[in-house]
Amino acid sequence: MSDLMAARTQMATSLGFHIIFAALGMGLPLLMVIAEGLYLKTGKPVYLALAKRWSKAFAILFAVGAVSGTILSFELGLLWPRFMEYAGGIFGMPFSAEGFAFFIEAIFLGIYLYGWNRLSPRAHWLSGIPVAIAGALSGIFVVAANAWMNSPSGFKIDANGQPYDIDPVAAMLNDAWFQQALHMWIAAYVATAFGVAGVYAWGLLRGRRDTYHLSAVKIAVGLGLIVSVLQAISGDISAKWVAENQPVKFAALEGHFETESRAPLIIGGWPDPETRETNWAIKIPGGLSWLAHGDFNAEVTGLNEFPMEDQPEPRVVHLAFQIMVGLGTTMILTSATIWFFAWRRKRFALGPWQSRALVALAPAGFIAIEAGWVVTEVGRQPWIIQGVMRTEDAVTQVPNQFVALGGFTALYAMLAVACTWLLLLLAKHPPKIEELTHEDAAHAVA
Amino acid sequence: MPWRDVTFDLAFVHGAILLAGVVLYAIFGGADFGGGIWDLLARGERADGQRQQIARAIGPVWEVNHVWLIFVIVLTFTIFPPAFSAISTALYIPLSLVLVGITLRGAAFIFRAYAHDVVLAQQHWGRVFAIASAVTPVLLGMCAGAVASGDIRIENGEVTSSLRTPWLGAFPITIGLLALTTCAYLAAIYLTVETTGALQEDFRRRALGAGVAFAALGTLALPLAWTQAPQIWDGMWTRETWTLIPAAIVTGLVTFWAVWTRRYRLARVTAVIEVTVLLAGWALAQYPYLIVPDLTYGEAAASHAMLKTTLIVYGAGSIFLIPSLILLFSLFKGENPAATGAYGASTGELQPENLTTTSS
Numbered sequence A: 001m002s003d004l005m006a007a008r009t010q011m012a013t014s015l016g017f018h019i020i021f022a023a024l025g026m027g028l029p030l031l032m033v034i035a036e037g038l039y040l041k042t043g044k045p046v047y048l049a050l051a052k053r054w055s056k057a058f059a060i061l062f063a064v065g066a067v068s069g070t071i072l073s074f075e076l077g078l079l080w081p082r083f084m085e086y087a088g089g090i091f092g093m094p095f096s097a098e099g100f101a102f103f104i105e106a107i108f109l110g111i112y113l114y115g116w117n118r119l120s121p122r123a124h125w126l127s128g129i130p131v132a133i134a135g136a137l138s139g140i141f142v143v144a145a146n147a148w149m150n151s152p153s154g155f156k157i158d159a160n161g162q163p164y165d166i167d168p169v170a171a172m173l174n175d176a177w178f179q180q181a182l183h184m185w186i187a188a189y190v191a192t193a194f195g196v197a198g199v200y201a202w203g204l205l206r207g208r209r210d211t212y213h214l215s216a217v218k219i220a221v222g223l224g225l226i227v228s229v230l231q232a233i234s235g236d237i238s239a240k241w242v243a244e245n246q247p248v249k250f251a252a253l254e255g256h257f258e259t260e261s262r263a264p265l266i267i268g269g270w271p272d273p274e275t276r277e278t279n280w281a282i283k284i285p286g287g288l289s290w291l292a293h294g295d296f297n298a299e300v301t302g303l304n305e306f307p308m309e310d311q312p313e314p315r316v317v318h319l320a321f322q323i324m325v326g327l328g329t330t331m332i333l334t335s336a337t338i339w340f341f342a343w344r345r346k347r348f349a350l351g352p353w354q355s356r357a358l359v360a361l362a363p364a365g366f367i368a369i370e371a372g373w374v375v376t377e378v379g380r381q382p383w384i385i386q387g388v389m390r391t392e393d394a395v396t397q398v399p400n401q402f403v404a405l406g407g408f409t410a411l412y413a414m415l416a417v418a419c420t421w422l423l424l425l426l427a428k429h430p431p432k433i434e435e436l437t438h439e440d441a442a443h444a445v446a
Numbered sequence B: 001m002p003w004r005d006v007t008f009d010l011a012f013v014h015g016a017i018l019l020a021g022v023v024l025y026a027i028f029g030g031a032d033f034g035g036g037i038w039d040l041l042a043r044g045e046r047a048d049g050q051r052q053q054i055a056r057a058i059g060p061v062w063e064v065n066h067v068w069l070i071f072v073i074v075l076t077f078t079i080f081p082p083a084f085s086a087i088s089t090a091l092y093i094p095l096s097l098v099l100v101g102i103t104l105r106g107a108a109f110i111f112r113a114y115a116h117d118v119v120l121a122q123q124h125w126g127r128v129f130a131i132a133s134a135v136t137p138v139l140l141g142m143c144a145g146a147v148a149s150g151d152i153r154i155e156n157g158e159v160t161s162s163l164r165t166p167w168l169g170a171f172p173i174t175i176g177l178l179a180l181t182t183c184a185y186l187a188a189i190y191l192t193v194e195t196t197g198a199l200q201e202d203f204r205r206r207a208l209g210a211g212v213a214f215a216a217l218g219t220l221a222l223p224l225a226w227t228q229a230p231q232i233w234d235g236m237w238t239r240e241t242w243t244l245i246p247a248a249i250v251t252g253l254v255t256f257w258a259v260w261t262r263r264y265r266l267a268r269v270t271a272v273i274e275v276t277v278l279l280a281g282w283a284l285a286q287y288p289y290l291i292v293p294d295l296t297y298g299e300a301a302a303s304h305a306m307l308k309t310t311l312i313v314y315g316a317g318s319i320f321l322i323p324s325l326i327l328l329f330s331l332f333k334g335e336n337p338a339a340t341g342a343y344g345a346s347t348g349e350l351q352p353e354n355l356t357t358t359s360s
Helices: A003-042 A045-079 A081-091 A093-114 A121-150 A168-172 A177-205 A211-245 A247-254 A287-293 A314-345 A352-361 A364-378 A401-428 B010-040 B047-058 B062-079 B081-090 B092-114 B119-149 B170-194 B197-228 B230-236 B244-260 B264-286 B304-332
Strands: A265-267 A270-272 A277-279 A282-284 A383-385 B289-291
Touching: A003 A045, A003 A093, A003 A121, A003 A177, A003 A211, A003 A364, A003 A401, A045 A081, A045 A093, A045 A211, A045 A401, A045 B062, A045 B081, A045 B092, A081 A093, A081 A121, A081 A168, A081 A383, A081 B062, A081 B081, A093 A121, A093 A168, A093 B062, A093 B304, A121 A168, A121 A177, A121 A383, A168 B304, A177 A211, A177 A314, A177 A352, A177 A364, A211 A247, A211 A287, A211 A314, A247 A314, A247 A364, A265 A287, A270 A314, A314 A352, A314 A364, A352 A364, A401 B092, B010 B047, B010 B062, B010 B092, B010 B119, B010 B170, B010 B264, B010 B304, B047 B092, B047 B170, B047 B197, B062 B081, B062 B092, B062 B304, B081 B092, B081 B119, B081 B289, B092 B119, B119 B170, B119 B264, B170 B197, B170 B244, B170 B264, B197 B230, B197 B244, B197 B264, B230 B264, B244 B264
Parallel strands: none
Antiparallel strands: A265 A282, A270 A277
């Protein structure tokens, strides 16, 4: 394995690991605040139990997220020193802002976790709100930096290829930021909501048919429906942006080789870079033109328009894109079905098949996030800064990169095992149900 | 470093902020590492009590204190990108090991706290936490020593010196051990303020022992600087900086006296001053070099626009950060009469909620 490939793999592993914790870091505080708010409003202990339970899980996840984020901030320099030397002084500002957001998140998380006995109920609830806001802002700022790599702006390049006339604010407010940050922000809520729903649906299937489990699913699927529908809208905004601004990435993610008007939407299939065709796909005539440009007859640029050395790997990018969209659609349909039946019966309940579907979808949001990042990162290759710097020119001069790759992969594997074990331990000790109110428990499950 | 050579420009201001970040990481984050070191060295019939007090002191604040490191890293790559790039390359090995240490320390601490039903796992993670807490500051100190030693060479933005050895000299290793004792020293002194009775006496003895080790290593580092980090050595004895070493010695002696006579709150203040003086003295002795001897703050600085805009971000961020930090520390580090249990028992015990949620 070349040093470049090893460094790319290490970066991908690190990002892929961290993003799960980062997404939960944005999503779980929102659920905590909702649950504790419901407790303050209704006085039902079940909501307090949920808030406490989620805060415990979050404490574990946040710590792992904090240390894995630290690894990433160092890896920017350890793996891509030439990139950081070039870009640090241009796109660094959102990282500075993110630092402050991270501070606020950590401070109020400390207060929230350790302050149950030190604050009034209202003050305690309020201390959770900055955690949720700062957590979301951290993600939004970091995505600004990534968006700059897709849409470099706020500088000019002189004859020697060096940047000058730098405007850090323009770099931060780059064109890609809004759509990317929006998509990631909502994605965090989608993943968390369906992850939580799946965990408690599993409890329901295992016979724990009580208010505690049903309330958790209700909150999670409620949030899940709202955010997964919003995510579809945000995805459309992103797709149109990419079609306009990164046509080569768009062609790769759609598996679209030949430039044509009235281009078909290619669902599924396997792009063959040799024959320059995507085989075994369902093709909807004009669909791609409409998605990309809002017009069934619009022309959509194909991969073949670009030099081979500027093309990303279409098989990886197209597959990842199909996974993301497919899972997103499934999550919308599942949560919509559950709420449709709840509306018909005039109360929230889950049948066994609905529970099973939710259990199956528990990892869906996270897989979709990973797939989405594969689309945006592999889709940008061979560039680390789109059109400005190639990834191969950014990599460190330190040899034997496979050693660090092996070491950090082992570290992540160990953290994943330990973290999963602890969360399972947490799940084995549900709150004492007899101490919760029973009012809804009797007719909780259909 | 004669003052007349100083240009009080934006690069200098950011250099000062960078120093402030390092100092804050040392006195807050360093003490958290120190807590882990004392966890590793917990002995005697009160070993469990010592460990509990350490966990109680670190619990609510260690993640916040850790963010100072992130702050330092981000400032370096935003404001001084070539320095970040060169350090990341020249110190690739120790920095990678630092990352492993930081990861294991943080993860193991939280894993131990939430595995307290399973004794074996708790002991295992406790050991990982303690060892990682001891190893990480040594490596960080070695990196700092290497940056000052003059053994990292840069030409045209490329690191030309060895990618393996600059952190392995006698001077960096001594600085690594000095960092270790600094962490232990600060932690022991802080813990005397946060404990009572026999535990307080335990940490008093540890503070005195660490103080002696700290002084001994500091004394050893001086002649080593003379031979192996001449830039630092010369910088320490200019007309403007010669008072710093004597000042550190005096505050060190005052701290020792204060711990000896059980004036712990005073000792906490003077120990913080001592460490601050030492780090500031180091930075001044090294000035104008960010990486001795090939990269100055001025050469490494990003564009004027970036330096200016980032200052505004820091100003705006501080409006949120400073009151929040004060709130956190006043809640968990001071006496808090409001610590009555609105949500349950009024023990005010600084443990995460027990695994079995019964308080509702």
